[in-house]
Amino acid sequence: MKILYYNSKEEGSKKASNIIIDNLKSNPKIVLGLATGSTPETLYKYIIEDSQKENLSFKNVVSFNLDEYVGLNESDEDQSYKFFMDNHLFKYIDINKNNTHFPIDFRDKEIKENYDEYDNLIKKSGGIDIQILGIGNNGHIAFNEPGSDINSKTRLINLTESTIKANSRFFTSISDVPKQAVSMGLGTINKSKKIILLAFGEAKREALERLIDAKSFDINWPCTSLFNHNDLTIITDIKL
Ligand code: PGA
Numbered sequence: 001m002k003i004l005y006y007n008s009k010e011e012g013s014k015k016a017s018n019i020i021i022d023n024l025k026s027n028p029k030i031v032l033g034l035a036t037g038s039t040p041e042t043l044y045k046y047i048i049e050d051s052q053k054e055n056l057s058f059k060n061v062v063s064f065n066l067d068e069y070v071g072l073n074e075s076d077e078d079q080s081y082k083f084f085m086d087n088h089l090f091k092y093i094d095i096n097k098n099n100t101h102f103p104i105d106f107r108d109k110e111i112k113e114n115y116d117e118y119d120n121l122i123k124k125s126g127g128i129d130i131q132i133l134g135i136g137n138n139g140h141i142a143f144n145e146p147g148s149d150i151n152s153k154t155r156l157i158n159l160t161e162s163t164i165k166a167n168s169r170f171f172t173s174i175s176d177v178p179k180q181a182v183s184m185g186l187g188t189i190n191k192s193k194k195i196i197l198l199a200f201g202e203a204k205r206e207a208l209e210r211l212i213d214a215k216s217f218d219i220n221w222p223c224t225s226l227f228n229h230n231d232l233t234i235i236t237d238i239k240l
Helices: 011-024 039-052 073-080 081-088 115-123 161-170 186-190 202-213 222-228
Strands: 003-004 033-034 062-065 067-070 130-133 155-158 180-183 194-199 231-234
Touching: 011 067, 011 130, 011 194, 011 231, 033 067, 039 081, 062 115, 067 081, 073 081, 073 202, 130 231, 186 222, 194 202, 194 222, 202 222
Parallel strands: 003 231, 033 062, 033 130, 130 194, 194 231
Antiparallel strands: 067 180, 155 180
């Protein structure tokens, strides 16, 4: 586990962008695992800027997003993670949309319990070379809430009250926030060859400390599933 401290989200995100750009240069067919939420917005801004400066192409890049909401109201479709990715990254780079993947289409009405096919597709693509991760105040990663199994695969998740509350800032009313999502599992994420976890702001302190101090998996803190990953870089502005 490598911990890189920066004074600000801007500086930390710039470093994360540099890592991704360097890896893209050496592997134009890189498989990226992508996250949504407020954390990676600045990272995506830098990836766009830095790749344009260097005239880099994403034509052969493959991406897998961590998660997607289930049961969005039609009027809230702009809250889907697909919409987020289009508007924060994809429309500014030359990635082939056919190479971008989400665990479900947010308009899907037929929802299943398990989405093993997403794990299989990741495997068939050669596995995720770099996974970008945020972290929830309660230690969730993607939508793996406390109680998630360390070996879990992509599946339907019932969101906790605290996550629904945290996400309500993007919706008109808390009752509009979806109660479910489909998310890569902790086991899916742990198979990524390299993980960059971004944690900015004091609200993330406890979750981050739980991960850094973990000697084993604590089911109450899903982030601790990464405790023995062999290529985890944490980028943070939290002084530990
Ligand atoms: P945030 O969410 O980036 O909006 O803080 C992170 C997360 O919940 O994983």
